[in-house]
Amino acid sequence: MNIKSREWVRIPLLTLAPFVLSGCLSSLPEIPSVGSGAKSQDAESSQTGTAGNLDMGLAALFQENYIEARSLLAPVAEAGNAEAQYHLGTMFQFGQGVAQDYRQAAEWYRRAAEQGNIFAQTDLGSLYSEDRPGLARDDILAAEWTQRAAEQGNRIAQYNLGLFYANGRGVPQNDTLAVEWYRRAAEQGDPSAQLNLGAMYASGRGEPQNYAQAAEWYTLAANQGDHIAQKNLGLMYLSGDGVPKNEALAYTWFRRSADQGNMTSLLEVGLAHYYGRGVDQDKATAAEWFKRAAAKGSDGAQYNLGLMYTNGEGVLQDYAQAVRFYRSAAEQGNTNALNNLGGAYREGKGVPQNSVLAYALYNLAAARGNELAAGNRRQLLSQMTPAQVQEGQRLAAGWREGQPLPRHTRL
Numbered sequence: 001m002n003i004k005s006r007e008w009v010r011i012p013l014l015t016l017a018p019f020v021l022s023g024c025l026s027s028l029p030e031i032p033s034v035g036s037g038a039k040s041q042d043a044e045s046s047q048t049g050t051a052g053n054l055d056m057g058l059a060a061l062f063q064e065n066y067i068e069a070r071s072l073l074a075p076v077a078e079a080g081n082a083e084a085q086y087h088l089g090t091m092f093q094f095g096q097g098v099a100q101d102y103r104q105a106a107e108w109y110r111r112a113a114e115q116g117n118i119f120a121q122t123d124l125g126s127l128y129s130e131d132r133p134g135l136a137r138d139d140i141l142a143a144e145w146t147q148r149a150a151e152q153g154n155r156i157a158q159y160n161l162g163l164f165y166a167n168g169r170g171v172p173q174n175d176t177l178a179v180e181w182y183r184r185a186a187e188q189g190d191p192s193a194q195l196n197l198g199a200m201y202a203s204g205r206g207e208p209q210n211y212a213q214a215a216e217w218y219t220l221a222a223n224q225g226d227h228i229a230q231k232n233l234g235l236m237y238l239s240g241d242g243v244p245k246n247e248a249l250a251y252t253w254f255r256r257s258a259d260q261g262n263m264t265s266l267l268e269v270g271l272a273h274y275y276g277r278g279v280d281q282d283k284a285t286a287a288e289w290f291k292r293a294a295a296k297g298s299d300g301a302q303y304n305l306g307l308m309y310t311n312g313e314g315v316l317q318d319y320a321q322a323v324r325f326y327r328s329a330a331e332q333g334n335t336n337a338l339n340n341l342g343g344a345y346r347e348g349k350g351v352p353q354n355s356v357l358a359y360a361l362y363n364l365a366a367a368r369g370n371e372l373a374a375g376n377r378r379q380l381l382s383q384m385t386p387a388q389v390q391e392g393q394r395l396a397a398g399w400r401e402g403q404p405l406p407r408h409t410r411l
Contacts, residue, residue, distance in 0.1 A: 054084055061087060066097025077108065085112035086120040093127065102127065102135035113145060121149035122157040129160070129169075143170030150181060158185035159193040166196070166205075175206030186217060194221035195229045202232070202242075211242025222253060230257035231265045238268075238277070251278030258289070266293035267301045274304075274314075283314030294325065302329035303337045310340070310349075319350030330361070333401040338365035339373040341405070346380060355384055356409040359392035364399060387411065 057072030070091060076084035089108035092101045106127055112120035125146030131137040143164045149157030162181035165174045179200050185193030198217035201210045215236050221229035234253035237246045251272045257265035270289030273282050287308055293301035302325045308314050309322035323344050329337035342361030345354045359380055365373030381389065388411060395406045 054081060057084065058087065061091075061096075064096075066091060070097040077111075080111075080115075082112040082115040082117040082120070085109075085115075086117050086123075089120060089123065093123070102132040106135055113148070116152075118149050118152045118154045118157075121145045121152070122154050122160070125149065125157065125160060139164070139170030141170075150184070153188075155185040155188040155190045155193070158182075158188075159190050159196070162193065162196060166200075175200065177206075179206035186220070189220075189224075191221040191224040191226045191229070194218070194224075195226050195232075198229065198232065211236065213242075215242040222256070225260075227257040227260040227262040227265070230254070230260075231262050231268070234265065234268060247272070247278035249278070258292075261296070263293055263296040263298050266290075266296065267298050267304075270301060270304065283308070285314075287314040294328065297332075299329040299332040299334040299337065302326075302332075303334050303340075306337060306340060319344065321350075323350035327405060330364075331402065331405055333368065335365040335368045335370035335373065338362075338368075339370050339376065342373065342376060346376070354409065355380060356388050356392045356411055357395070357406060359384060359389065360395040360399075360406060363392060363396040367396070 053072045054076045057069050057076065060066075060069035060072060070088070073084045073088050073091075077088045085108045089105045089112065091097055092108060093105035094100065098104075106124060109120045109124035109127065113124050122145075125142045125144075127135065128138045128142035128145070143161070146157050146161045146164060150161045158181045162178045162185065163169075164171050165181060166178035167173065171177075179197065182193045182197040182200065186197045194217045198214040198221065200206050201217065202214035203209065207213075215233065218229045218233045218236070222233050230253045234250045234257065236242050237244075237250035237253065239245065243249075251269070254265045254268040254272065258269045266289055270286045270293060271277065272279050272286075273289060274286035275281065287305065290301040290305045290308070294305055305315075306322045306324075306326035306329065309318045309325065311317065315321075323341065326337045326341040326344065330341050338361050342358045342365065344350050345361065346358035347353065359377060362373045362377035362380065366377055384392075391409050391411050395409065399405060
């Protein structure tokens with residue numbers, strides 16, 4: 001079979017990271033020094049007992065003895081201690097020593113947040129950022145509490161507030177303010193904020209497009225192990241955008257990201273081995289990396305494996321395997337895979353010959369802008385009967401991306 005398309009796939013640079021919770025346990029409080037001024041014996045005993053229960057409750061929480069932690073922290077929280085209220089909120093949020101209850105978590109966070117507890121403000125904002133059982137999403141409340149914590153300097157809240165402004169959730173969409181809050185968090189070393197700030201520079205959102213600045217922020221996040229930043233940095237070294245083009249460095253960053261399971265980087269490492277970019281050319285090794293990316297759902301890797309099995313590159317020639325990988329990619333809407341799967345049916349390689357299915361697949365690829373498929377369809381059309389054409393059109397009209405492709409016809 002004469003395969004006409006060898007287009008390899010790359011994913012764009014911009015990737016935003018999700019909301020995060022602070023998930024932070026406060027440090028155990030210090031024992032206060034003796035101060036001046038007279039206190040009643042009862043008041044001193046009460047405060048000493050409260051502080052003791054808080055200390056012991058936090059110690060139990062650190063040791064994951066949640067039942068004991070709750071029994072010690074609950075009365076302290078009821079007495080108005082913000083730190084105890086915050087930790088009781090986390091226990092309800094994550095079901096630690098109590099039945100998971102988001103409404104109760106929000107209530108305890110609110111009590112602590114209203115006293116200025118920065119962790120409670122942060123986590124209350126995150127809690128309201130999506131629908132949860134018993135607690136409806138409320139973007140306005142989420143943004144309000146997040147802003148309070150961000151203004152106190154909490155880097156997670158600053159990052160989350162950047163997300164709110166970038167996406168217009170709870171606040172008017174404003175890329176300039178998104179950049180400002182990402183920057184505040186990034187300057188405190190938050191890797192997700194560094195990633196997103198890099199993405200804003202790369203795409204020209206909130207700041208003039210500046211690939212050099214994007215690369216600087218990606219590098220900071222990548223050095224902290226962020227696999228998306230590592231992937232983005234690899235793409236920049238591959239293209240020479242914002243950094244000197246360097247295929248060896250591109251491979252290094254793709255490999256670090258791929259070792260964490262990043263699908264795009266798995267594909268890119270395969271491409272590097274296939275073409276010998278920054279590493280010795282080895283098509284058998286390329287196929288192994290493509291298989292790892294394909295298993296994660298990369299239509300580009302699936303399509304590439306289809307080509308390699310068709311041509312016997314790096315693997316033994318196997319038309320049935322080629323068809324299997326083409327089909328996986330085609331069912332995700334990959335037009336080159338649709339075209340090549342059509343070619344397999346047209347020539348009967350890896351599947352029984354079937355001009356109707358070939359026509360339907362060419363039709364689907366052509367409708368999505370694939371010119372090779374349009375030409376193949378025209379050539380096939382002269383060999384088909386009107387009934388076959390009509391059946392092929394019916395099959396194509398009934399298919400949607402993500403669905404299994406037809407394997408049989410009515411004829």
